Each structure stands twice: as structure tokens, then as C-alpha cells.
Amino acid sequence: MVNGIERPLDLLNSSKGKEVLVQLKGDKQFVGTLIAFDIHPNLVLDNAKEMQDGEIKKNIGLTFLRGDVIVFISPASTALK
Amino acid sequence: MVNGIERPLDLLNSSKGKEVLVQLKGDKQFVGTLIAFDIHPNLVLDNAKEMQDGEIKKNIGLTFLRGDVIVFISPASTALK
Amino acid sequence: MVNGIERPLDLLNSSKGKEVLVQLKGDKQFVGTLIAFDIHPNLVLDNAKEMQDGEIKKNIGLTFLRGDVIVFISPASTALK
Amino acid sequence: MVNGIERPLDLLNSSKGKEVLVQLKGDKQFVGTLIAFDIHPNLVLDNAKEMQDGEIKKNIGLTFLRGDVIVFISPASTALK
Amino acid sequence: MVNGIERPLDLLNSSKGKEVLVQLKGDKQFVGTLIAFDIHPNLVLDNAKEMQDGEIKKNIGLTFLRGDVIVFISPASTALK
Amino acid sequence: MVNGIERPLDLLNSSKGKEVLVQLKGDKQFVGTLIAFDIHPNLVLDNAKEMQDGEIKKNIGLTFLRGDVIVFISPASTALK
Amino acid sequence: MVNGIERPLDLLNSSKGKEVLVQLKGDKQFVGTLIAFDIHPNLVLDNAKEMQDGEIKKNIGLTFLRGDVIVFISPASTALK
Numbered sequence: 194m195v196n197g198i199e200r201p202l203d204l205l206n207s208s209k210g211k212e213v214l215v216q217l218k219g220d221k222q223f224v225g226t227l228i229a230f231d232i233h234p235n236l237v238l239d240n241a242k243e244m245q246d247g248e249i250k251k252n253i254g255l256t257f258l259r260g261d262v263i264v265f266i267s268p269a270s271t272a273l274k
Numbered sequence: 275m276v277n278g279i280e281r282p283l284d285l286l287n288s289s290k291g292k293e294v295l296v297q298l299k300g301d302k303q304f305v306g307t308l309i310a311f312d313i314h315p316n317l318v319l320d321n322a323k324e325m326q327d328g329e330i331k332k333n334i335g336l337t338f339l340r341g342d343v344i345v346f347i348s349p350a351s352t353a354l355k
Numbered sequence: 356m357v358n359g360i361e362r363p364l365d366l367l368n369s370s371k372g373k374e375v376l377v378q379l380k381g382d383k384q385f386v387g388t389l390i391a392f393d394i395h396p397n398l399v400l401d402n403a404k405e406m407q408d409g410e411i412k413k414n415i416g417l418t419f420l421r422g423d424v425i426v427f428i429s430p431a432s433t434a435l436k
Numbered sequence: 437m438v439n440g441i442e443r444p445l446d447l448l449n450s451s452k453g454k455e456v457l458v459q460l461k462g463d464k465q466f467v468g469t470l471i472a473f474d475i476h477p478n479l480v481l482d483n484a485k486e487m488q489d490g491e492i493k494k495n496i497g498l499t500f501l502r503g504d505v506i507v508f509i510s511p512a513s514t515a516l517k
Numbered sequence: 518m519v520n521g522i523e524r525p526l527d528l529l530n531s532s533k534g535k536e537v538l539v540q541l542k543g544d545k546q547f548v549g550t551l552i553a554f555d556i557h558p559n560l561v562l563d564n565a566k567e568m569q570d571g572e573i574k575k576n577i578g579l580t581f582l583r584g585d586v587i588v589f590i591s592p593a594s595t596a597l598k
Numbered sequence: 599m600v601n602g603i604e605r606p607l608d609l610l611n612s613s614k615g616k617e618v619l620v621q622l623k624g625d626k627q628f629v630g631t632l633i634a635f636d637i638h639p640n641l642v643l644d645n646a647k648e649m650q651d652g653e654i655k656k657n658i659g660l661t662f663l664r665g666d667v668i669v670f671i672s673p674a675s676t677a678l679k
Numbered sequence: 680m681v682n683g684i685e686r687p688l689d690l691l692n693s694s695k696g697k698e699v700l701v702q703l704k705g706d707k708q709f710v711g712t713l714i715a716f717d718i719h720p721n722l723v724l725d726n727a728k729e730m731q732d733g734e735i736k737k738n739i740g741l742t743f744l745r746g747d748v749i750v751f752i753s754p755a756s757t758a759l760k
Contacts, residue, residue, distance in 0.1 A: 195552055195563050195579065198552050198553050198561055199553060200553050200555055201553050201554065201555050201559040201560060201561050201581055202555075202559075202581075203553065203561075204552075204553070204561045204579065204581045205581060214577075217345065218586070221345075223346075228276055228279050228285075229279050229280060229281050229282050229284065229285070230282065231281055231282050231283075234581075234583075235282040235283075236282060237279055237282050237284075237285045239276050241348075252353075253295075253346070253348050253352070253353050254348060254349070254351075254352020254353050255276065255285065255348060255349055255352045255353075256346045256347065256348040256352075256353070257282055257283075257285050257286060257315075257346060257347040257348070258345070258346045259341070259344050259345060259346065260583070261342075261585075262299070262345050263583050264541065264545075264582070264583060264586050265547075265577070265580045265581060265582045265583065266580065266581040267565075267577050267578060267579060267580040267581070268578070268579055270578075271577070271578025271579045271580075272576075272577045272578050272579075272580070298426065302426075304427075309357055309360050309366075310360050310361060310362050310363050310365065310366070311363065312362055312363050312364075316363040316364075317363060318360055318363050318365075318366045320357050322429075333434075334376075334427070334429050334433070334434050335429060335430070335432075335433025335434050336357065336366065336429060336430055336433045336434075337427045337428065337429040337433075337434070338363055338364075338366045338367060338396075338427060338428040338429070339426070339427045340396075340422070340425050340426060340427065342423075343380070343426050379507065383507075385508075390438055390441050390447075391441050391442060391443050391444050391446065391447070392444065393443055393444050393445075397444040397445075398444060399441055399444045399446075399447045401438050403510075414515075415457075415508070415510050415514070415515045416510060416511070416513075416514025416515050417438065417447065417510060417511055417514045417515075418447075418508045418509065418510040418514075418515070419444055419445075419447045419448060419477075419508060419509040419510070420507070420508045421477075421503070421506050421507060421508065423504075424461070424507050460669065464669075466670075471600055471603050471609075472603050472604060472605050472606050472608065472609070473606065474605055474606050474607075478606040478607075479606060480603055480606045480608075480609045482600050484672075495677075496619075496670070496672050496676070496677050497672060497673070497675075497676025497677050498600065498609065498672060498673055498676045498677075499609075499670045499671065499672040499676075499677070500606055500607075500609045500610060500639075500670060500671040500672070501669070501670045502639075502665070502668050502669060502670065504666075505623070505669050519714055519725050519741065522714050522715050522723055523715060524715050524717055525715050525716065525717050525721040525722060525723050525743055526717075526721075526743075527715065527723075528714075528715070528723045528741065528743050529743060538739075542705075542748070558743075558745075584745070585747075587745050588703065588707075588744070588745060588748050589709075589739070589742045589743060589744045589745065590742065590743040591727075591739050591740060591741060591742040591743070592740070592741055594740075595739070595740025595741045595742075596738075596739045596740050596741075596742070622750065626750075628751075633681055633684050633690075634684050634685060634686050634687050634689065634690070635687065636686055636687050636688075640687040640688075641687060642684055642687050642689075642690045644681050646753075657758075658700075658751070658753050658757070658758045659753060659754070659756075659757025659758050660681065660690065660753060660754055660757045660758075661751045661752065661753040661757075661758070662687055662688075662690045662691060662720075662751060662752040662753070663750070663751045664720075664746070664749050664750060664751065666747075667704070667750050
């Protein structure tokens with residue numbers, strides 16, 4: 194997946210429609226399908242689930258996440274294997 | 275609802291007039307009808323209620339929420355089912 | 356009051372001259388008459404009172420509140436009923 | 437004093453040369469004569485005194501206060517009566 | 518490696534394709550191959566591992582790290598010897 | 599010294615070459631001769647000393663202080679009398 | 680060294696190639712040779728060492744330090760004598 198990543202947002206672009214793991218400040222994590230992003234990057238996730246210690250804590254469904262609270266975003270295929 | 279979401283704010287646009295769940299930094303939650311938003315995104319909610327552990331803590335009514343304090347915004351139809 | 360609110364600041368505009376409840380970060384609350392606001396939104400309140408647990412803690416009178424410290428702003432007619 | 441306040445900074449303009457109470461983040465308070473301000477608003481106070489629980493804690497004299505640390509600014513005539 | 522570093526981002530440019538150590542605010546560390554960066558600097562790391570006390574805590578794989586949470590970035594060849 | 603202060607930075611300009619007291623967020627204080635400043639305001643102090651409870655804790659000498667960490671800046675002639 | 684410092688960044692410019700002490704928010708300190716800086720100021724240090732209580736805690740080598748986490752920067756010749 195590294196091929197074609199010239200700028201950081203290219204990774205988000207190639208992750209559209211796929212499951213991502215999003216780490217927030219203060220230890221919350223979300224897993225969900227990346228639907229949209231912008232430069233902050235604010236995200237829209239579908240089928241979002243709040244995770245804690247690798248377990249699903251809450252189903253959130255469709256959600257808008259503010260970029261300001263994000264630490265990292267990883268394709269779930271590499272982060273959750 | 276995912277159809278037609280190209281940018282994150284499209285989710286807010288398609289949620290206008292509907293009930294949303296808003297998670298704030300520091301664990302406060304609001305539920306209310308989304309009336310208006312801007313790019314920060316600052317929100318106006320109607321019939322807003324402050325929630326704690328899934329229970330209504332306080333009725334706020336009509337309210338302007340500063341975008342800076344928001345973690346995520348979800349349509350209540352998916353987040354509260 | 357929802358009629359005519361297209362953008363979040365429209366709620367503040369329609370609240371000018373009326374009593375508002377302002378929640379600050381860190382749990383302080385102010386109640387006062389909204390005199391002026393800008394895009395941050397910084398506010399000027401008249402007859403401002405600092406509140407704690409629904410009780411008046413201190414009379415501040417006329418005050419300039421920095422937008423950066425604000426969580427939400429509600430018309431007192433809906434938030435304090 | 438409310439007459440003629442169209443924008444929040446108008447209150448600071450009409451307070452020039454008068455005593456103001458400035459509440460900082462983290463509970464420090466200053467009382468002093470407002471000499472100058474800008475849009476942040478950074479302030480210059482003369483005869484500034486650091487206050488705690490309504491008592492003078494320290495005389496600072498002439499001081500430049502960074503706007504970023506300010507919660508609210510009030511004319512002392514209304515805030516300290 | 519110091520030769521040719523005129524501006525801070527030049528160090529990141531010369532570290533592309535190499536392993537870097539990234540210190541985050543709040544004591545988390547990442548080690549991974551630097552794939553891309555921008556001016557914030559947001560980073561993309563490949564084969565990223567979360568470290569604690571010099572031990573691998575978690576394999577993250579490919580990841581987008583927000584610049585806002587970063588304290589320092591060092592070539593692993595100098596930081597981990 | 600109040601004469602001629604139209605904008606907050608005018609106080610810093612008239613303090614160049616003189617001793618100032620700089621209060622940082624988190625209770626550190628510096629005393630030193632103000633050499634230069636910009637609009638943030640970042641400062642350069644000469645003969646800077648870190649103070650605690652009115653005692654010199656450490657000699658720093660010449661130093662660049664980031665404006666972002668500053669609470670207030672006062673001419674030492676008025677703040678330390 | 681004070682001669683020729685008109686603006687704060689002039690001190691960093693005259694410190695290029697020399698050892699500097701960098702104080703970070705949250706009490707970490709770095710000592711290293713200043714290689715490059717920009718307006719934030721982000722820094723590149725060579726032979727960087729993390730210090731605690733005047734002792735070397737860790738050798739980092741070449742490092743990119745984000746300006747956002749910096750409190751002050753001093754020439755080591757004046758700060759560590």
C-alpha cells in the first residue's frame with residue numbers, strides 16, 4: 194500500500210471504503226469504514242465502534258470525527274492483524 | 275445515508291432537521307435536533323439535552339455549541355439504537 | 356425561535372437584548388443579557404452573574420467574555436425553564 | 437454603559453483609562469487601569485494588582501497581559517461593587 | 518547527515534525511506550519507516566510500532582500520525598544506537 | 599511610562615534595554631533585560647534568571663522565550679519594587 | 680552576543696552551529712548543536728541529548744523538535760556555565 198503515497202493524506206485517500214483504526218487523544222479508539230476526510234483531517238466513519246482494550250465498547254454507526262482530537266489513523270488491515 | 279457523502283461536512287448537511295448525538299471533550303454528551311452548522315463546526319441544536327451514562331441530565335433547549343469542544347457528531351438514528 | 360437560523364451565529368443575533376446562559380470550559384456558568392458578539396464568538400453580557408449549581412455566586416455586571424473559553428450559549432428562556 | 441456597544445471590543449474601548457477586573461484561566465485575577473488593547477485582546481494595565489479571594493496578593497504595576505490567557509474583562513465599577 | 522540541512526523539514530526529507538523514532542506528547546513513542554510528511558508535520562509511517570520503555574508494545578503497520586501530537590522526530594540510526 | 603502607549607506592544611517597545619519580569623504559564627517566572635520581541639510576542643532576554651518565590655533559581659543568560667507560554671510581561675521597575 | 684539582535688529569531692540565527700539548551704513544556708530539556716530553525720520555531724539539533732536535573736538521560740543524536748512544545752532556547756555557553 195506504500196506505493197503512491199507522496200503526501201500524508203494520500204494514505205487516507207487510498208483507505209476510503211476500507212476499515213480504519215483511529216486513535217484519539219485521551220485513549221479512546223474508533224474502528225469504522227472511512228467514508229470521507231478533509232485536510233484537518235476531519236473524518237466520516239460508517240459502522241463506527243468505540244473500542245477499549247481491543248473490545249467493542251459502543252456502536253456509534255455513522256459519525257463525524259473532528260481532526261483536532263485525532264492522534265493516528267491506520268488501515269485496520271495492518272493495525273488489527 | 276453514506277451515499278453522497280464526499281466531504282465530512284456533507285454528513286452534517288444530511289443530518290439537518292434530524293436528531294444528533296454530540297460528544298464533547300471531557301465526557302459531556304448532547305442530544306438534539308441539528309438546526310445549523312459552520313466549518314469549525316459550530317452547531318445550533320434545538321431541544322438539546324445534556325446526557326450522562328445514557329440518561330438525560332439537563333434540558334438545555336436551543337443552544338449554540340462551539341466546534342472547538344466537539345469530539346464527534348453522529349445521527350442519533352445510528353448512534354442511539 | 357428556530358425559524359430563520361441558517362448559520363450558528365444567527366442564534367446569537369436573535370438573542371441580542373435577551374438573557375443567555377453561557378457555559379465555560381471548566382464548569383463555570385454565566386447568565387446575562389447578550390449585548391454584542393463577534394465570530395469567535397467573544398461576547399459582551401450585561402447584568403452578568405456567575406452561577407454554580409443553579410445559584411448566583413457573584414455579580415459581575417457588564418463583561419467581555421473571550422470566545423475561546425466558551426462551550427455553549429443558550430437563550431435563558433429555553434435553558435433555565 | 438451599554439449604549440454604543442455594537443461589537444465586543446467596544447466595551448474595552450469605552451473602558452480605557454478606567455479600572456477593570458481581568459479573570460485569567462486558572463483562577464488568577466488582575467485589577468488595573470486599562471491603558472491599551474488589541475484584537476486578541478492583549479491588554480496593558482497600569483497599577484495592576486494580582487487578586488485572590490478579593491484580596492490584593494501582589495502589586496505588579498504596569499503590565500502587558502496576553503489575550504490568550506484571559507477568560508473575561510469587566511469594568512471594575514460594575515464587577516467590584 | 519547534517520550536510521544540506523538548511524531548514525528543519527530538510528531532515529525529514531533526507532529521512533524518507535528510513536526508520537525514524539517519533540516521540541508524541543504524553544510519552545508514547547513510535548518507530549517506523551518514514552514514507553511521507555507535510556508542513557505540520559503530519560507523517561505516514563510504514564511498519565510502525567508503538568514503543569514503551571524501549572520495548573515494542575503494539576504493531577500498528579501503516580499509519581498516519583497528526584503533526585499536532587508530535588514532540589520530536591529522529592532518524593532511528595542515531596536515536597536508537 | 600503610560601504616556602505614548604497606544605497599543606499593547608508599545609509597552610514592550612518602551613521596555614527595550616530595561617529589566618522585565620515575565621510570568622509563564624505553570625508558575626515559572628523569568629527576570630531579564632528585554633533585547634527583542636515580535637508580535638506573538640516571542641522575547642529575547644539577556645541576563646535571564648529563572649525565579650521562584652522571589653528567589654533566583656537558575657541563571658539562564660541570553661534566552662529566546664516563546665510567546666505562547668507567556669502570561670504577562672512587566673517592567674521590573676514597577677513589578678519588583 | 681546581544682549586538683545585532685533586532686528580532687527574536689536573530690538569536691537563533693547567531694546560535695547556528697553552536698550548542699543550545701532547549702526547555703520543553705512538561706520539564707524535558709534538550710542540549711544539542713543548532714543546525715536549522717524556522718519561524719515556529721521548529722528546530723533541528725545534532726548530537727541532541729535529553730537532560731534531567733542537569734544529567735544526560737538519553738542520547739537522541741540528530742533530531743527535529745516541533746516549535747509548539749518549546750518554552751525557551753538558550754545558547755549553552757550562557758545557560759550551562
